[in-house]
Amino acid sequence: MTSLTLQDIKKSYGNIDIIQGVDLKIEPGELVVFVGPSGCGKSTLLRMIAGLEPISSGELRIGGQRMNERSASERGIAMVFQSYALYPHMTVYKNMSFGLETARMPRAEIDSRVRKAAEILQITQLLDRKPKQLSGGQRQRVAIGRAIVREPSVFLFDEPLSNLDAELRVQTRVEIAKLHADIGATMIYVTHDQVEAMTLADRIVVLRGGRIEQAGTPLEIYNAPANRFVAGFIGSPKMNFLEARVLSSGGDLALDLAGTSVALAGYGGRGLEATASLGVRPEHLRVGSDQGADLGAMTVTHVEQLGGQTIVYGRLSDGQQIVATLDGQQSVQAGQELPLRVDLARCHVFDADGRRVAARAA
Amino acid sequence: MSVTDDMPFRVPIWSRLRRQIAGYGFLSPWLIGFFVLTLGPAMSSLYLSFTDYSLMSQPHWVGSANYAQIASDDPRFRAAMNVTFTYVLLSVPLKLVFALAVAVLLNKGMRGLNWFRAIFYLPSLIGGSVAIAVLWRQVFASDGMINQVLMTLFGYEGPSWIANPSTAIYTLVALAVWQFGSSMIIFLAGLRQIPQDMYEAASIDGASRTRQFFKITLPLLTPVIFFNAVILTIDAFKAFTPAFVISDGSGGPIDSTLFYTLYLYQEAFTNFRFGYASALAWVLVAIIAGFTALSFLSAKYWVHYDD
Structure with missing residues (x-):
């Protein structure tokens, strides 16, 4: 198992900085997920680690050794591409053995590695087929198999599930998690899907505009997002950001939220000025309960029934949009007024610049 | 309904x-x-092709006599076959290799690519013309440009490449290879079709540029190579103008540039044996059809189609 260190890594195309100084240490055997919206630089960063893109400045170390100048094949990595990048003219066996043949490994060793990987991925019966004779899911397994046979110290996955249908995506996700548990290699996984990030990662790195916005375990990111961007990116439906007027911030923080007064303990003296946003996850809102603090009422505009949950869209009295996720099948109609309550300990306060303001420990 | x-x-x-x-x-x-x-x-x-016909009289039915003569009793037919096969078997592979090599170089994303592409394509547009064939005759003549260069660089006094029976055909092969532009354009389009991530996967697999070329580029380009090979082969069998101009229509010296079509032309328009020339034409059709059929039969062993 191998560690990775990224030290002030930058990537520029002319005057445009794509990656703007990334510092990150990845522990041996860790599965780290790079997540972020399109264009945030997550794939570029992965390709720089792979050796497919030169690093403009900064230092990349794999297993303690500087890798900036090393070619892709010398970095001890294997990569699974979004398109799978299988060689269409080769059989599955040849696809998996190509790298080993290139390294002039003895034939018997190649055969044993390929068959072992095929067994792990349950593709032994496909070894003589060509990629065009395989389904999307099978191609994905071959792509993973091609990575496994190299016995790399680091696995890189570039949005590997994005070409699969929903059901297969869930299934393959579970298999990748199991693979990680079985072989214990260091893995970096790029996705724009926050569910993949939450379910797979030991640690999530949220990127925006070529910078790390936050790195932490999935629950750290969920429970204590560093800013509005991270808070909004992780969680579905996304967190409600309710604009509120700061009434007082000397002792407890007192907010005026659409005419309802909300008092938050532990935020006093945090330099909040005239306005702040109150971040409330839809699943933390309660309706028809007398527990928690009063948040006023929402007028329902639209209802989605998911069977296990009911997602209610509506507006507060001042017109701000709000979404609530209620457990079970609730009979809620558009136009109805619902009184909202929330456990304030699960709310987040963001200042005017979008930074999360942490409460003092009680 | x-x-x-x-x-x-x-x-x-x-x-x-x-x-x-x-x-x-x-x-x-x-x-x-x-x-x-x-x-x-x-x-x-x-x-x-089943008659004896000289344009002056009515065609006279001779059955398969023309074909029989071609098969058994025509030394010039054999000479023409010899010249034409030499030309096809040399010019087609050389042109393919040359066109592919230049396409690979141009595919590296160099500056001024469009200009180079246009310049390299130019000979394909004008190369088949009489004017170029005349120019070629000058270039390879005893006092032509080739010999002047050889004299200047090496002090070697070259022969008249065109007048020499053992070298004349190669000047025509060179002329054909020089017209590599259209094959090159098709190769370039084929190279652009190969996904970049295929090379990225191969480079992670440790494959050198050379190994990538032989293991990725060439196999994925086989449909284009096949297409170019078939088209070039058919064209080469039908080549006429260069040999006609360079040898003044004679196919000389000593039938060394007697292309099949040139022999056919001589039989029809010099000897006025239209029946025999027609039989020659149909034999050529059969040869080209046979070659093309063989190419298609062989394709399943070496041409890779993605879908």
């Missing part, structure tokens, strides 16, 4: 005819061209 399905049967016959006549009217330029200029002459040449 729905009402809509019944509709065509209710259209009056004259109206349908009128519509069809309009359709055939629009097709007529092509139809006339095909029947009058292609199918008609082809069929009449098939008939003439």
Whole structure:
């Protein structure tokens, strides 16, 4: 198992900085997920680690050794591409053995590695087929198999599930998690899907505009997002950001939220000025309960029934949009007024610049 | 059956005819061209190939005598076959290799690519012309540019490459290879079709540039190589102008540039043996068809189609 260190890594195309100084240490055997919206630089960063893109400045170390100048094949990595990048003219066996043949490994060793990987991925019966004779899911397994046979110290996955249908995506996700548990290699996984990030990662790195916005375990990111961007990116439906007027911030923080007064303990003296946003996850809102603090009422505009949950869209009295996720099948109609309550300990306060303001420990 | 399905049967016959006549009217330029200029002459040449015909008298039916003579008793036919096969077997592979090599170089995303592409394509546009063949004759003559360069660089006094029976055919092969532009353009398009991530996967697999070329590029390019090879082979069998101009229509020296089509031309328009020339033409059709069929039969062993 191998560690990775990224030290002030930058990537520029002319005057445009794509990656703007990334510092990150990845522990041996860790599965780290790079997540972020399109264009945030997550794939570029992965390709720089792979050796497919030169690093403009900064230092990349794999297993303690500087890798900036090393070619892709010398970095001890294997990569699974979004398109799978299988060689269409080769059989599955040849696809998996190509790298080993290139390294002039003895034939018997190649055969044993390929068959072992095929067994792990349950593709032994496909070894003589060509990629065009395989389904999307099978191609994905071959792509993973091609990575496994190299016995790399680091696995890189570039949005590997994005070409699969929903059901297969869930299934393959579970298999990748199991693979990680079985072989214990260091893995970096790029996705724009926050569910993949939450379910797979030991640690999530949220990127925006070529910078790390936050790195932490999935629950750290969920429970204590560093800013509005991270808070909004992780969680579905996304967190409600309710604009509120700061009434007082000397002792407890007192907010005026659409005419309802909300008092938050532990935020006093945090330099909040005239306005702040109150971040409330839809699943933390309660309706028809007398527990928690009063948040006023929402007028329902639209209802989605998911069977296990009911997602209610509506507006507060001042017109701000709000979404609530209620457990079970609730009979809620558009136009109805619902009184909202929330456990304030699960709310987040963001200042005017979008930074999360942490409460003092009680 | 729905009402809509019944509709065509209710259209009056004259109206349908009128519509069809309009359709055939629009097709007529092509139809006339095909029947009058292609199918008609082809069929009449098939008939003439079984006759003795000199343009001055009526064709005289001789059965398969022309074909029998071609097969057994025509040394110039054998010479023409020899020259033509040498030309095809040398010029086609050389042109393919040259076109592919230049396409690979141009595919590296160099500056001024469009200019280079246009410049390299130019010989393909003008190379088949009489003017270029005349120029070629000058270049390879005893006092031509090639010999002047050889004299300047090495002090070597070269022969007249065109007048020398053992080298004349190679000047024509060189002329053909020089016209590599259209194959190169097709190769370039083929190279652009190969996904970049295939090379990225190969570079992670540790494959050198050379190994990537032979294991990724070449196999994925086989449909394009096959297409170019078939087209170039057919073209090479039909080559006429360069040999005609360079040898002044004689196929000399000593039949060393007697291309098949040139021999056919001589039989028809110098010796006025139209029946025999027609038989020669049909033999050439059979040879080209045979070569093309063989190419297609071999394709399943070496051409990779993605879908």
